[in-house]
Amino acid sequence: xxxxxxxxxxxxxxxxxxxxxxxxxxxxxxxxxxxxxxxxxxxxxxxxxxxxxxxxxxxxxxxxxxxxxxxxxxxxxxxxxxxxxxxxxxxxxxxxxxxxxxxxxxxxxxxxxxxxxxxxxxxxxxxxxxxxxxxxxxxxxxxxxxxxxxxxxxxxxxxxxxxxxxxxxxxxxxxxxxxxxxxxxxxxxxxxxxxxxxxxxxxxxxxxxxxxxxxxxxxxxxxxxxxxxxxxxxxxxxxxxxxxxxxxxxxxxxxxxxxxxxxxxxxxxxx
Numbered sequence: 001x002x003x004x005x006x007x008x009x010x011x012x013x014x015x016x017x018x019x020x021x022x023x024x025x026x027x028x029x030x031x032x033x034x035x036x037x038x039x040x041x042x043x044x045x046x047x048x049x050x051x052x053x054x055x056x057x058x059x060x061x062x063x064x065x066x067x068x069x070x071x072x073x074x075x076x077x078x079x080x081x082x083x084x085x086x087x088x089x090x091x092x093x094x095x096x097x098x099x100x101x102x103x104x105x106x107x108x109x110x111x112x113x114x115x116x117x118x119x120x121x122x123x124x125x126x127x128x129x130x131x132x133x134x135x136x137x138x139x140x141x142x143x144x145x146x147x148x149x150x151x152x153x154x155x156x157x158x159x160x161x162x163x164x165x166x167x168x169x170x171x172x173x174x175x176x177x178x179x180x181x182x183x184x185x186x187x188x189x190x191x192x193x194x195x196x197x198x199x200x201x202x203x204x205x206x207x208x209x210x211x212x213x214x215x216x217x218x219x220x221x222x223x224x225x226x227x228x229x230x231x232x233x234x235x236x237x238x239x240x241x242x243x244x245x246x247x248x249x250x251x252x253x254x255x256x257x258x259x260x261x262x263x264x265x266x267x268x269x270x271x
Contacts, residue, residue, distance in 0.1 A: 058113040062094040190231040196239035204249065204264055213240060213260040 069087045093116070096109035137143045203216050217236055221229040240262055243249045251262050 058116060059094060059097050062090045062097075065090050066094070189228055191228065191235040193235050193238050193242065196232070196235035197242060200236070200239050200243060200249075204243075208264060210252070210261040210263045213237065213262055216240075216262075 066087060069084070093109065093112050096112065139145065199218075200216055207215075213236065217232060221232060223230045223233055237260070240249065240251060240260075244251055248265060249262050250265050251260060253260050
């Protein structure tokens with residue numbers, strides 16, 4: 001027990017009371033229970049080289065790890081399986097570094113070393129970030145916001161016992177209260193075809209030659225402003241087509257969308 005005590009010391013730091021420090025000596029022993037896993041142990045060993053993690057010696061690190069595991073075994077301490085697996089892998093990596101590379105090997109010792117170094121750098125970065133987070137001052141414990149009024153929130157629960165019948169009755173009462181009336185659109189005065197036919201029949205007796213259709217319209221029409229005037233034009237044109245159908249007049253139009261002309265048909269009623 002005295003030998004074990006001389007090779008392990010417990011950190012007295014209140015924030016790290018579960019971690020164990022590495023004794024500064026040539027033959028160091030580690031309390032493996034103070035680490036989260038073999039990669040955590042490797043990181044501590046790498047930091048003992050006192051160089052940047054980008055420049056660590058993987059070979060030296062492998063030798064240190066294997067030596068530490070062997071020293072722990074000599075003390076008859078129980079070692080977790082994951083540490084032994086890492087020790088076997090480290091020993092294999094060491095042999096790959098020392099022995100010549102074989103052409104058939106898929107992964108070189110340089111790639112394996114870089115992969116291990118990358119894991120160490122990543123673990124170191126996560127530990128540093130974690131330490132920075134724990135060192136931050138907590139809101140409402142170490143620091144307080146200014147000018148915040150904390151109001152008590154009241155939660156009011158309403159119990160609704162209504163059903164579909166109650167909803168229908170309420171909706172009906174709302175509709176009745178609005179005094180809705182039927183919508184009756186205003187009817188606009190429009191010209192009928194019958195009136196236009198009567199007007200054409202009267203005027204055709206005094207127009208025996210080709211006459212423009214617009215001359216058969218009442219004077220003062222403005223189809224751009226009045227719906228009734230538009231209906232007069234439409235009814236007059238429809239009446240002229242009806243007279244053509246009966247064989248009483250003839251229509252012609254020289255060009256598309258041009259003026260329309262009409263005259264009594266030879267042998268017709270208005271000749």
